[in-house]
Amino acid sequence: MNARIAAVEELEHRIGHTFADRDLLERALTHASVGDGAREVRHNERLEFLGDRVLNLCAAERLMALDPDAREGEMSRRLASLVNYHACARAAERVGLPAALRLSASATKVGARKSDAVLGDACEALIAALYIDGGLDTARAFFERFWAEEFPHVDAPRAKDPKTQLQEWVQGRGLPLPAYEVVAREGPAHAPVFTIEVRVQGLEPERGEGGSRQSAEKAAAQAMLIKREGHE
Structure with missing residues (x-):
């Protein structure tokens, strides 16, 4: 066998x-x-x-x-x-x-x-x-x-990145998942700067910048989380 x-x-x-x-x-x-x-x-x-x-x-x-x-x-x-x-x-x-x-x-x-x-x-x-x-x-x-x-x-405290926090927040309210879009990419190939826009139903879009798409998405999610606090 x-x-x-x-x-x-x-x-x-x-x-x-x-x-x-x-x-x-x-x-x-x-x-x-x-x-x-x-x-x-x-x-x-x-x-x-x-x-x-x-x-x-x-x-x-x-x-x-x-x-x-x-x-x-x-x-x-x-x-x-x-x-x-x-x-x-x-x-x-x-x-x-x-x-x-x-x-x-x-x-x-x-x-x-x-x-x-x-x-x-x-x-x-x-x-x-x-x-x-x-x-x-x-x-x-x-x-x-x-x-x-x-x-x-499941209840253990964990450090969560802003994207995870934002996703859990919208899921807890029955909203569609956040949508991320690259709106700009600037700088040389070896040192790019991405600008990402995140949209959540019911809130104005927010943007974030970073040296990678992932870091820019996290920055945008963090900006949206700050806005969220004003709506709770």
Whole structure:
């Protein structure tokens, strides 16, 4: 038995679910890089889409059950700490998903098997596969087991960047996510200055500048957070 087949069997053993649809499981474990060649390969990107929604449902259900009196904004903050690619990657490690993944040789060479983004996506795809193959109860059982270590930390104080703070604020009010747009890029290629505009429904746009797009987005988000304080 080769190492990957053994890893897939161990994965099913840890989950406690044997897939009736083996092709579905293989698709959940197949990274898009495997399809880079001429041969068509069904990979896990579509399953990620469904898995993200199932994961959000399972997490929201659990949070409401744990704290029936929590406010919507508080639950949204807790949900964000449970449903992100870092948390998904940690769950993937717990279940033994890295060894079971199908990756191209080039993706493996650059360290994709240890990437939080790759592992997080694969974990969401696996949740979708469990939902399709075994139903919501099976997906829920997976979540409750492999996210158990995350729950003690949902209220832990953490330094959050302005973009995260702004996103949590709008989500807590049921608003669309902030929209960021580059409105100017000046300076030489080796030392650019970006100007970013951020828009939030119901508020006037704000701008920020920085030496990278990311830093300019954070500056714009910080400016919007300051404006937000005047509307609360």
